Amino acid sequence: MKVNFVDLKAQYQSIKPEIDSAIQDVISNTAFILGKAVADFEEKFAAYCGVKYCLGINSGTSALIMAMKALGIGEGDEVITTTNTFIATAEAISYAGARPVLVDIEDESYNMDPAKLEKAITKKTKAIIPVHLYGQPADMEPILEIARKKGIVVIEDACQAHGAEYKGKRTGSLGRVGCFSFYPGKNLGAYGEGGGVTTDDEEIAQKVKMLRDHGSPKKFYHEYVGNNCRLEGIQGAVLAVKLKHLDRWNDGRRKNADLYRKYLKGTDVGLPREMPYAKHVYHVFCIRVKDRENLINFLKDKGIFTNIHYPIPIHLQKAYSFLGYKKGDFPVTEGCMDQILSLPMFAELTEEEIKYTADCIKEFYGQK
Ligand SMILES: Cc1ncc(COP(=O)(O)O)c(C=O)c1O
Numbered sequence: 502m503k504v505n506f507v508d509l510k511a512q513y514q515s516i517k518p519e520i521d522s523a524i525q526d527v528i529s530n531t532a533f534i535l536g537k538a539v540a541d542f543e544e545k546f547a548a549y550c551g552v553k554y555c556l557g558i559n560s561g562t563s564a565l566i567m568a569m570k571a572l573g574i575g576e577g578d579e580v581i582t583t584t585n586t587f588i589a590t591a592e593a594i595s596y597a598g599a600r601p602v603l604v605d606i607e608d609e610s611y612n613m614d615p616a617k618l619e620k621a622i623t624k625k626t627k628a629i630i631p632v633h634l635y636g637q638p639a640d641m642e643p644i645l646e647i648a649r650k651k652g653i654v655v656i657e658d659a660c661q662a663h664g665a666e667y668k669g670k671r672t673g674s675l676g677r678v679g680c681f682s683f684y685p686g687k688n689l690g691a692y693g694e695g696g697g698v699t700t701d702d703e704e705i706a707q708k709v710k711m712l713r714d715h716g717s718p719k720k721f722y723h724e725y726v727g728n729n730c731r732l733e734g735i736q737g738a739v740l741a742v743k744l745k746h747l748d749r750w751n752d753g754r755r756k757n758a759d760l761y762r763k764y765l766k767g768t769d770v771g772l773p774r775e776m777p778y779a780k781h782v783y784h785v786f787c788i789r790v791k792d793r794e795n796l797i798n799f800l801k802d803k804g805i806f807t808n809i810h811y812p813i814p815i816h817l818q819k820a821y822s823f824l825g826y827k828k829g830d831f832p833v834t835e836g837c838m839d840q841i842l843s844l845p846m847f848a849e850l851t852e853e854e855i856k857y858t859a860d861c862i863k864e865f866y867g868q869k
Contacts (some may be wrong), residue, residue: 502857503804504522504720504805504850504854504858505535505806506779506806506808506845506846507686507846507847508727508779508849508850509685510574510848511847511849512847512848512849516742516743517667517851518744519666519742520692522725523738523739523741524692524738524739525734527738530857532734533667533733533734534733534734534735535714535737536734537734538735538741539707539732539733540737542555542557542738542740542744543555543697543737543758545741545744546681546699546740547699547815549664549744549747550671550672550699551670551673551674552673552674552679552699553701553706554701554705555691555699555709555864556698556706557695557696557732557736558695558696558713558731559695559696559713559731559732559733560660560694560695560832561658561660561680561682561683561684561696562682562731563679563728564660564681564723564730565589565594565630565656565658566596566679566730566731566784567698567699567712567713567865568680569594569599569628569749571625571698571705571712572628572654572656572677572678572705573627573694574597574599574627574628575597575599575638576599577625577626578598578599578600578601579599579601579602579623579625579626580594580597580599580627580628580629580630581601581602581604581621581629581630581633582594582601582603582604582629582631582632582658582815583603583604583605583606583613584603584604584606584814584831584834585634585666585814585815585834585837585838586634586658587660587810587811588820590630590632590815591603591815591821593624593803593837594630595646596848599627599628600824601821602623602626602826603616603816603824603830604831605617605831605832605834606634606711606834607833607835608829609774609776611634611635611837612631612632612633612634612637613629613632615643615644616643617808618643618647619647621814622651626653627654628655629656630657630658631657631658631676632658632659632660632661633672634785634810635773635784635785635786635787636661636662636665636688636754636781636782636783636784637662637665637773637775637782638662638665638667639671640776640778641655641667641675641676643669645733654677655675655737656677656831657675657677657678657679658802659672659679659699660680660682660684660696661672661682661688661784662688663687663751664688664782665690665751666780666833667760667778671827673699674699674701677700677705678696678698678699679699679700679704680696680698681696681699682695683695683736688751688754688782688784689747690741690742690743691736692735692739693733693735695736696732707833712728712730713728713729713730714727714731714853715727715728715729716732723800743802748837749848751783751848752848753847753849753850754783754784754846755783757786757848757855758781758783758846760852760855761786761855761858764860765862765863767868768845768862768866768868769790770788770862771789771790771840773787773790779858785808785810785846786843786845788842788844789837790840790842790862791843792841793809793839794840794843797842797843799865800862803861805845805857805861806863807842807843808842809841810843811838813838814831844858
């Protein structure tokens with residue numbers, strides 16, 4: 502048996518007629534950049550997240566940069582995020598002109614530890630970017646409370662958490678601004694690059710709208726030094742079709758997470774915890790294991806493809822050596838980075854594939 506890490510073909514097959522016709526419409530209308538398809542998606546995704554505005558952007562990385570630029574963040578400022586994230590969170594801070602300041606995570610949720618946040622705040626801190634890693638929201642209430650007390654803005658990195666909820670509220674509606682990636686493999690993925698900024702703040706929305714399009718409120722009039730970060734029409738059309746299926750796909754992922762739990766119960770494998778405040782959407786199903794390299798190779802020989810999110814935290818990446826952090830600075834992240842392993846996860850994964858994966862893991866550990 503072969504178990505893919507993700508399977509975008511299976512998903513496409515299940516919605517092929519809708520997708521093909523939506524893409525054909527964009528081509529027939531030659532509305533390739535922004536246009537009606539993007540505006541339609543923006544309206545629907547804003548409503549889905551429970552905010553007034555969504556702006557289509559050309560990637561999640563650009564969405565984070567646009568959000569920070571719209572908030573006036575730049576040279577001389579510090580922005581706090583976690584060390585256990587994809588490099589793009591830190592890169593966006595750097596490209597906005599600011600300095601990333603890192604904090605450690607909670608062992609159970611893999612997300613920013615609010616108890617460690619206050620110590621990282623200085624006079625230069627302009628924003629906090631909690632990352633809803635693996636599809637589980639960070640513990641937003643204490644983070645928002647600290648930010649409120651200190652007069653600092655909160656930007657959600659919701660790039661892995663489309664449709665996830667914190668105490669019943671969807672991600673993208675929890676901070677002042679939410680940033681999404683619609684990279685193809687995400688829970689809501691385009692057929693190319695894509696991203697979005699969500700907010701209830703009209704001023705920020707208007708500014709992001711201009712910044713993504715050369716700082717321009719109307720053609721050839723430029724109010725700000727902007728950039729070209731527009732979402733393409735075809736991506737807007739694909740995303741609007743796929744948004745209709747997102748809850749069903751997220752339910753499928755949650756069901757698959759339960760099946761992994763059922764079949765891996767009683768083993769030495771550490772299973773992910775769904776925090777009491779969270780509705781997790783399992784963009785990544787991350788387990789904790791011993792002897793990881795050998796397990797990865799054993800599973801590969803059995804036709805099962807896994808991944809590691811992420812093998813090297815930001816503070817140990819060469820690109821960020823200039824920040825001056827060293828090994829030992831973030832013990833919780835460092836304690837799990839050699840143990841974490843992401844198992845195959847997508848809505849169309851079958852119970853048979855999940856059971857096979859769990860059986861192979863048990864076989865490796867002699868726990869069958
Ligand atoms: C947590 C996180 N932040 C930011 C990004 C950047 O998104 P994109 O790849 O669309 O630029 C990603 C994408 O993988 C991500 O997982």
